[in-house]
Amino acid sequence: MNTENRYPVTASLFMLKEIKHRQEQVNRGYQLLKRKAEALRMRGRQAASELASAQAIFGHTLREAYISLAAIKFTNGESNALVLENIGQAQVRVQRIPENISGVSTVSLQTLEETGVGDSLRYAGLGAGGHRTGEAKKAFREAVRILVRFASLRNTCILLDESIRSTLRKVNGIEKVIMPKLRNTETYIMMEMDEREREEFHRLKMVKAKKIRSQARAALRHAKSIGGAGEASELTSAVMLPSHCRSVECLSSILSCNSSMSVTTDSGDYKPVCYPHNWDDDDLLF
Structure with missing residues (x-):
């Protein structure tokens, strides 16, 4: 038997028991890794479908928000300088929530709206087209909320993809390298012990x-x-x-x-x- 396809061990009863114990442990780890890979694949497919839907919704929402901004510019004129001068505390914040998906640590992003923060542009545009300003603010706020969700799902998909690749490499390594070597080593020990007995x-x-x-x-x-x-x-x-x-x-x-x-x-x-x-x-x- 080729020594490259087995572990260099001595043919003894102790090593036979040790090899069988290793085979049991390797089989248990192989089954756990396969279950982990399947769970990560299911979660990854779910995150990918949510990411695709969020991307489609984000494109539509952002288009509507820029249309509302164009209407404000048509009604009230250029107001970028006024907005930049009155920037204070953020009304929308992002919170990081750690998650564990089948042993993979990910971070979920959620939006938090600060209701107590004052809005300096609350009454902007009341003289002409104030309702359009409110619609534009709501549209951009919704776009920011969808953008945060999109970023969270994209980060989750990237982490899950890397974890799935790593897990599949481990599964293939156990199935194609470690398990055949253990089987060949057990066969070699049995053959040597039978030959010694004869x-x-x-x-x-x-x-x-x-x-x-x-x-x-x-x-x-x-x-x-x-x-x-x-x-x-x-x-x-x-x-x-x-x-x-x-x-x-x-x-x-x-x-x-x-x-x-x-x-x-x-x-x-x-x-x-x-x-x-x-x-x-x-x-x-x-």
Whole structure:
């Protein structure tokens, strides 16, 4: 397995548990980030629709306000200097209200009208066309209110767009990089642990077979030196041999068996070429 597609860890049971715990945490964070991205998308689409409607209304309101200003100029003449000279405290103020949208900190702007502030141009234009002056003031005040709302929605859309991009980058990084690496690391650890288990099982089988052969060789040598089959059976019963291999012929077959190795195609495990008949795996373990 390519080491670039997995984390450099040692194949052990502790690391396997650690990788599985990390996978659980990554899956939980992945689900939370996906929910956050969906919530931000819904809020972003809502803010975009409100922004489009506010932009359309703002254009119409501003056009009507400038038409009223043109009517005032036609009726009362140029009054810009008079307005600039009598500027005092602002009658419309902007308040910043912090909001939290699925973990994203935004600021909402709201207009506050100061009712106690005196209007120095309250009676301007009463001699000729005073009602037009009042209509122009109302139109521009409404335009300012819509402009503040438009600015608030635009700021929210920009912040939500940046947050959605960042969240989607995190989601794609977890889905395309971190999760495949964790899966490949878990597969690598499982393969290494299975390979070690097979090697250990094969080593135990070979050690057991070698031990049985040495015991059989010693029993057969002692039986030949004494020269009796009954005594040979008694000697073989004294050593740790299977119950069906307590005869001299069976001992001879064990000793004549080749100790070379081969690979079985059905199980994929290494086994000796020749074992005594009717041996099970349980007989080969300590």
